[in-house]
Amino acid sequence: MTCSALTESGTTATEICDWLALRRDSAAAHIRRVPLEQLDGWGFDADTGNLRHDSGRFFSIEGIEATTDHDGRGTWRQPIINQEDIAILGILAKEFDGILHFLMQAKLEPGNVNAVQLSPTVQATHSNYTRAHRGGATPYVEYFTDGRRARVLTDALQSEQGSWFLHKRNRNVVVETAEDVPVRDDFQWLTLAQIHALLQVPHTVNMDARTVLGALPFAASEHGRTGGGRFVRALRRSLEVDGAADPARRTEVLSWITERRSHYGLSARRIPLRDVDDWSLGPFGLNHRHDRHFGIVGVSVSTEGREVGSWSQPLLRPCGTGMNAFLVREFRGTAHVLVRAAVEPGYRDTVELGPTVQFHPADYAHLPPEQWPLFHDVTSSASSTVHYDVTQSEEGGRFHHALNRYLVVEVGADFPTTVPDDFAWLTLGQLIDLQRHSYYLNIEARSLVCCLQTLW
Amino acid sequence: MTCSALTESGTTATEICDWLALRRDSAAAHIRRVPLEQLDGWGFDADTGNLRHDSGRFFSIEGIEATTDHDGRGTWRQPIINQEDIAILGILAKEFDGILHFLMQAKLEPGNVNAVQLSPTVQATHSNYTRAHRGGATPYVEYFTDGRRARVLTDALQSEQGSWFLHKRNRNVVVETAEDVPVRDDFQWLTLAQIHALLQVPHTVNMDARTVLGALPFAASEHGRTGGGRFVRALRRSLEVDGAADPARRTEVLSWITERRSHYGLSARRIPLRDVDDWSLGPFGLNHRHDRHFGIVGVSVSTEGREVGSWSQPLLRPCGTGMNAFLVREFRGTAHVLVRAAVEPGYRDTVELGPTVQFHPADYAHLPPEQWPLFHDVTSSASSTVHYDVTQSEEGGRFHHALNRYLVVEVGADFPTTVPDDFAWLTLGQLIDLQRHSYYLNIEARSLVCCLQTLW
Numbered sequence: 001m002t003c004s005a006l007t008e009s010g011t012t013a014t015e016i017c018d019w020l021a022l023r024r025d026s027a028a029a030h031i032r033r034v035p036l037e038q039l040d041g042w043g044f045d046a047d048t049g050n051l052r053h054d055s056g057r058f059f060s061i062e063g064i065e066a067t068t069d070h071d072g073r074g075t076w077r078q079p080i081i082n083q084e085d086i087a088i089l090g091i092l093a094k095e096f097d098g099i100l101h102f103l104m105q106a107k108l109e110p111g112n113v114n115a116v117q118l119s120p121t122v123q124a125t126h127s128n129y130t131r132a133h134r135g136g137a138t139p140y141v142e143y144f145t146d147g148r149r150a151r152v153l154t155d156a157l158q159s160e161q162g163s164w165f166l167h168k169r170n171r172n173v174v175v176e177t178a179e180d181v182p183v184r185d186d187f188q189w190l191t192l193a194q195i196h197a198l199l200q201v202p203h204t205v206n207m208d209a210r211t212v213l214g215a216l217p218f219a220a221s222e223h224g225r226t227g228g229g230r231f232v233r234a235l236r237r238s239l240e241v242d243g244a245a246d247p248a249r250r251t252e253v254l255s256w257i258t259e260r261r262s263h264y265g266l267s268a269r270r271i272p273l274r275d276v277d278d279w280s281l282g283p284f285g286l287n288h289r290h291d292r293h294f295g296i297v298g299v300s301v302s303t304e305g306r307e308v309g310s311w312s313q314p315l316l317r318p319c320g321t322g323m324n325a326f327l328v329r330e331f332r333g334t335a336h337v338l339v340r341a342a343v344e345p346g347y348r349d350t351v352e353l354g355p356t357v358q359f360h361p362a363d364y365a366h367l368p369p370e371q372w373p374l375f376h377d378v379t380s381s382a383s384s385t386v387h388y389d390v391t392q393s394e395e396g397g398r399f400h401h402a403l404n405r406y407l408v409v410e411v412g413a414d415f416p417t418t419v420p421d422d423f424a425w426l427t428l429g430q431l432i433d434l435q436r437h438s439y440y441l442n443i444e445a446r447s448l449v450c451c452l453q454t455l456w
Numbered sequence: 457m458t459c460s461a462l463t464e465s466g467t468t469a470t471e472i473c474d475w476l477a478l479r480r481d482s483a484a485a486h487i488r489r490v491p492l493e494q495l496d497g498w499g500f501d502a503d504t505g506n507l508r509h510d511s512g513r514f515f516s517i518e519g520i521e522a523t524t525d526h527d528g529r530g531t532w533r534q535p536i537i538n539q540e541d542i543a544i545l546g547i548l549a550k551e552f553d554g555i556l557h558f559l560m561q562a563k564l565e566p567g568n569v570n571a572v573q574l575s576p577t578v579q580a581t582h583s584n585y586t587r588a589h590r591g592g593a594t595p596y597v598e599y600f601t602d603g604r605r606a607r608v609l610t611d612a613l614q615s616e617q618g619s620w621f622l623h624k625r626n627r628n629v630v631v632e633t634a635e636d637v638p639v640r641d642d643f644q645w646l647t648l649a650q651i652h653a654l655l656q657v658p659h660t661v662n663m664d665a666r667t668v669l670g671a672l673p674f675a676a677s678e679h680g681r682t683g684g685g686r687f688v689r690a691l692r693r694s695l696e697v698d699g700a701a702d703p704a705r706r707t708e709v710l711s712w713i714t715e716r717r718s719h720y721g722l723s724a725r726r727i728p729l730r731d732v733d734d735w736s737l738g739p740f741g742l743n744h745r746h747d748r749h750f751g752i753v754g755v756s757v758s759t760e761g762r763e764v765g766s767w768s769q770p771l772l773r774p775c776g777t778g779m780n781a782f783l784v785r786e787f788r789g790t791a792h793v794l795v796r797a798a799v800e801p802g803y804r805d806t807v808e809l810g811p812t813v814q815f816h817p818a819d820y821a822h823l824p825p826e827q828w829p830l831f832h833d834v835t836s837s838a839s840s841t842v843h844y845d846v847t848q849s850e851e852g853g854r855f856h857h858a859l860n861r862y863l864v865v866e867v868g869a870d871f872p873t874t875v876p877d878d879f880a881w882l883t884l885g886q887l888i889d890l891q892r893h894s895y896y897l898n899i900e901a902r903s904l905v906c907c908l909q910t911l912w
Contacts, residue, residue, distance in 0.1 A: 084723065086717075088718075152711040153707070155707070155710060155714045156714055157714055169805075171718050173711070244700055251608055252608065254612065254892060254893070255611035255629070258611045258613055258627055258629070258894075261613055262542045262544075262627050267540065348804050349804060349894065437710070437893050438714075438805065
């Protein structure tokens with residue numbers, strides 16, 4: 001990463017939000033809820049009850065029976081989204097006047113609360129971009145499929161929500177080109193400084209953009225910003241403590257992850273959706289009998305601005321707003337993030353590292369406070385400082401109004417340094433190193449790393 | 457790794473082989489083939505036909521239906537070993553007089569051609585070492601489960617044979633202790649130099665020891681050997697070209713792996729063993745109708761020297777000896793190894809990097825030469841030099857007489873530098889970096905890296 005990527009320039013966040021509003025108007029999208037039985041081209045399989053597209057493509061809603069000894073959860077059944085196709089979530093970068101810019105797209109997704117959000121240059125599955133199904137080709141995909149047209153900055157398969165997707169992964173990739181790139185209507189070149197300003201605005205930078213940008217391998221010494229208070233300096237120092245600076249700690253961290261993955265068992269067996277007893281089909285979709293966790297709902301979309309003019313599809317609708325929080329503590333002037341070994345049924349390898357706290361309060365409302373997740377109340381401590389607190393959206397192509405409150409909370413010197421076995425203190429440099437490889441950080445943690453980047 | 461780990465010392469390879477022969481005698485093992493129906497404690501499930509232990513533990517033989525677009529293989533069904541339990545393959549290291557030694561075990565496994573081979577200090581599944589089932593506790597396991605007793609040198613989950621195991625992985629770990637360690641009868645401290653000498657002897661250093669030792673992160677500048685010819689110098693330089701020395705190439709290599717994983721589809725669905733039509737049960741086990749690929753056979757073992765005195769179990773018996781070869785070429789004085797993106801049905805993430813050539817000739821005997829794997833005949837080229845050519849055994853606890861010829865072949869300057877998309881030239885430093893993480897190198901490639909280490 002060049003130092004200038006973070007330099008302030010040009011258009012303000014407000015102007016970019018205005019542009020997104022214009023794109024929203026020009027898309028002229030009409031999105032409405034429809035019963036699952038009325039989805040055009042989708043149906044319930046006669047044998048299994050799975051909800052799938054008539055073509056067998058896109059994705060399907062199936063059942064799993066999951067078993068784990070993590071957190072005493074035992075065995076349960078639930079619906080889950082199955083999508084084997086790997087999407088490219090790709091951001092094209094290019095230097096203008098020595099400043100790295102990223103080509104961001106104003107993209108309509110039917111599950112977004114505000115229809116249009118800022119997304120990667122390319123956000124398309126393999127079947128999207130290899131065959132022009134009922135629509136045009138995917139713009140700019142050639143920069144990601146033809147190695148001669150751009151240089152790779154980062155490129156790894158990463159998981160998505162492990163409670164909602166079975167073994168899903170997408171390709172998170174940033175490439176830099178030196179070519180002249182024509183800019184289409186729905187696209188705009190933005191600097192990291194501009195994107196960071198937009199991350200202070202709820203529901204503006206979409207999940208796919210956050211996970212890709214959160215993996216950018218830039219070093220503290222190169223980011224070109226100086227000054228800032230004690231916490232900002234501690235974050236910058238944290239960025240410098242990576243695997244190269246501290247190889248012994250890198251070995252310890254990798255060994256801790258290996259140990260946690262060996263410690264817990266997890267199996268997730270595909271079962272017919274009709275065998276998932278706790279969910280049942282009603283007029284408002286497929287819902288949990290206590291209205292917990294999530295439901296599956298149908299939407300119908302008509303629009304002018306998208307490659308496919310109108311379609312309908314199922315979406316997963318979570319119950320209530322979730323909370324993803326990183327607790328951060330200074331150790332001798334260097335910020336450390338408290339990550340947690342999370343076990344979710346859709347993970348490919350049992351454990352991925354998640355936020356310190358990751359949960360949906362609505363799922364715990366019926367339980368006494370002592371059964372809520374560890375550290376869930378840390379924002380209420382007098383010695384805590386909240387540095388980031390913005391509600392953001394998850395992927396609107398699969399989820400209906402899936403919102404999470406993202407928090408970065410600095411805890412004081414009274415916070416215990418010794419933590420339970422599922423937790424570990426990592427530096428920002430270590431978190432960025434881990435994202436070079438697949439399946440170390442979960443989607444919620446990667447999103448939070450992106451939000452953290454706005455702070456230094 | 458300290459420089460002295462490679463220093464020659466003490467006992468010769470012949471003396472260690474004599475010691476292994478003594479242990480073999482003292483084990484007094486009697487191993488004989490028995491029909492699968494006569495295995496004590498094992499049986500075919502009435503519904504599925506799966507072969508499993510009455511306790512539900514250890515492992516089971518099940519069926520899969522696999523589909524991939526790699527190599528035009530399409531869809532097929534086969535038996536596969538399913539074992540969810542993760543084993544520790546752990547080697548305990550300790551310095552004596554400044555020289556790092558490794559505590560190696562003379563271990564009996566029923567599938568070994570010679571019963572006893574040199575194995576890691578600990579080679580035990582979670583259920584082995586957490587509960588003393590019909591036998592004693594696992595010696596030395598406390599050094600791997602109690603972080604205060606040793607320092608970790610390397611620790612990652614790695615896959616095993618992807619055509620024979622479904623999603624299997626074991627923990628490959630080396631720890632160094634400063635404690636006084638009592639040495640039991642079946643154990644001996646060996647230096648790397650001694651182990652490397654033993655790797656020239658067929659069927660002596662077992663698969664588990666090879667995969668763990670192959671991941672040792674030692675730098676060329678530290679290995680303490682000097683001299684050697686042109687090829688040896690090129691290998692040492694290759695060891696120095698790692699991710700730290702060439703971060704841009706590291707990004708390229710990771711991107712190539714990500715691209716190959718996105719390029720191919722792979723699904724492996726568990727099915728009842730009775731639905732695997734091409735294999736059928738006969739007096740000699742479960743065999744392929746053309747006697748290709750592998751069969752499942754039964755063995756009965758009685759012994760004096762093992763924690764469990766006598767038992768019987770199924771083993772997978774491959775048809776014929778396999779071949780795993782690394783082609784190596786010099787580029788401007790630095791050796792590069794030609795790896796291949798392999799797709800095997802039991803992999804967790806579609807692609808792992810394997811040897812340049814990996815196949816069982818018996819499976820191709822009925823096909824014309826042009827349908828044999830690419831580069832299979834490279835040893836016959838006049839400009840090739842064979843630097844390593846030893847037949848080694850695969851894991852004798854699951855396989856019956858599974859033998860592979862391991863080859864390191866230097867190709868001349870006439871060998872093409874541009875290779876098909878599934879191939880890439882990597883340095884030794886890059887291969888060792890990749891082994892810090894799970895599932896980049898397959899078991900055959902990791903074994904070959906261990907054999908390569910004997911050459912410099």
